Amino acid sequence: MYSLRMAESVTEGHPDKIADQIADTLLDEFLKKDPYSKVSLEILVTTGLVMVGGELSTESFVDIPKVVRGVVKDIGYTKPELGFDADTCAVITSIDEQSPEIALGVSGEGAGDTAIVVGYAVKEAPNLMPWAITIAHRITRKISELRKTGKCPFLRPDGKVLVSMIYEDGKPQFIKDIVAYVHHDPDISIQNLRELVIEEVIRKEVPSELLGNRTNIRVNPTGRFVIGGPVADTGLTGRKIVSDAYGDIGFSGGSAFSGKDPTKTDRSGSYMARMIAKHIVAAGLADKCVVQIGYAFGLTEPVAFDIETFGTEKVDKERIEDAVLKLFPLKPCDIIELLDLRRPIYRDTACYGHFGREKFPWERLDYLDKLKELL
Structure with missing residues (x-):
């Protein structure tokens, strides 16, 4: 019996992943100074704006706007032409103290949430994960690596990859589809971009035995992807939970x-x-x-x-x-x-x-x- 399973991965510059990275970087900063910090943060990113909200109980001080701008800059949003810039975006915070009822429940070493x-x-894969999510992450990670190391400076931070795989009797057989959406500068041709991603990313990151004549590879199937990131789509923490975990097979x-x-x-x-x-x-x-x-x-x-x-x-x-x-x-x-x-x-x-x-x-x-x- 045949079945189809899928997985999605997004690059560091995808709006939802910007939000997740800001949230976890702030968490790290609080834990550095106070390992017993109680942190629950939600982030929204949109055109020209990052909003940090949530609850916090800590003995440490963190310069939240400075950390936020550092994350945005590290991801690669450093130029106004990208529509989102670490130096000029507004950072708004709305942080409350942790509820005393929640603090009481956790103080006895109980679960901090239901x-x-x-x-x-x-x-399946050597890391004992489903192949589809493993391959999707390999592709997005490699695309970001080519951009951040300067090997492909025409790449921009946003991006998304969808992988679908055919199974027979529960066993993976071959990849049916790889669809990649790659954020790029306006001066590179779509044909050159497609050839680069297929030859330098997909062919090198995907095991050859999982590719075949039946594998349909598409890169930017709708054409140009010049406008991306928060200027094109609002990002929120927690909107990629299936991508964060195991893909749809889990x-x-x-x-x-x-x-x-x-x-x-x-x-x-x-x-x-x-x-x-x-x-x-x-x-x-x-x-x-x-x-x-x-x-x-x-x-x-x-x-x-x-x-x-x-x-x-x-x-x-x-x-x-x-x-x-x-x-x-x-x-x-x-x-x-x-x-x-x-x-x-x-x-x-x-x-x-x-x-x-x-x-x-x-x-x-x-x-x-x-x-x-x-x-």
């Missing part, structure tokens, strides 16, 4: 990550769920695994826990679940300690996915041998 979190792993608890400190279980819990799922697949206990955890605000223990292996398990699921519950901490405070989440590590998560990159502590396989021993 959340359903989901972790996923699958025996599952989502519905919560966003960026701008939230690790006491927010929709973030830290999602990281632990991925760590557990990855261990199960890496240990050869199943070919595909979803881990779901339910957290309720103020409670120290999760209210629900479930593992689904879709009939691919090599060991009885109850035994897998028992072993996982013995090995992996699920209390929010224990997750924070194990993964050392009070460090300023979050800017790097805000673009090209929160999962599948070895630099993050939740991608480590520290418990692999112990899990195998138990089972």
Whole structure:
């Protein structure tokens, strides 16, 4: 039986990703000076404006407009002709103190939010992620790299890639479509841009065995993409949660990550769920695994826990679940300690996915041998 699965990735200069990166960079700055900062920020970016709103409880001081402009500049919006400029955009802040009721609920090491979190792993790409989202992130990351290193100075910061893949009986067969929208200067021809992206990005970043005569590659199919970024589209934090996670082949608890400190279980819990799922697949206990955890605000223990292996398990699921519950901490405070989440590590998560990159502590396989021993 054939099926189609898809995934989307966006570049650093996409308006929604600008918002996510600003939120997580501000989080990092607060954590640098006060690791116990409670942060919940939302960002809006639009023509000539960045608005920072949210709740905050911290002993540190951060120059928010300075940090915001630094992020925008680092992304590449440094010229007025781009329609959005780090030096001239307005920065408005509306920050309140954390609610005393919320502070009371978290003070006892309880969950900082009510959340359903989901972790996923699958025996496909080497990073145990679905191929579609892995390839989409590879392409957008490479496009940004060519721009930021100066190899292709005619590229601009915005961009988006959609990848669709054909599966047969649950196994990936080949890529059906790659559609890339690449932001560019007005003086490069569309034909030259298309040839560059296909030959220097797609052909080099996508495994050849996944490409074929049936793969349809399109670059800027609607033509020119000169006007992009916040001048073309308003950006908000949390609007790319499927791209941040696993693409459409995985599952989502519905919560966003960026701008939230690790006491927010929709973030830290999602990281632990991925760590557990990855261990199960890496240990050869199943070919595909979803881990779901339910957290309720103020409670120290999760209210629900479930593992689904879709009939691919090599060991009885109850035994897998028992072993996982013995090995992996699920209390929010224990997750924070194990993964050392009070460090300023979050800017790097805000673009090209929160999962599948070895630099993050939740991608480590520290418990692999112990899990195998138990089972």
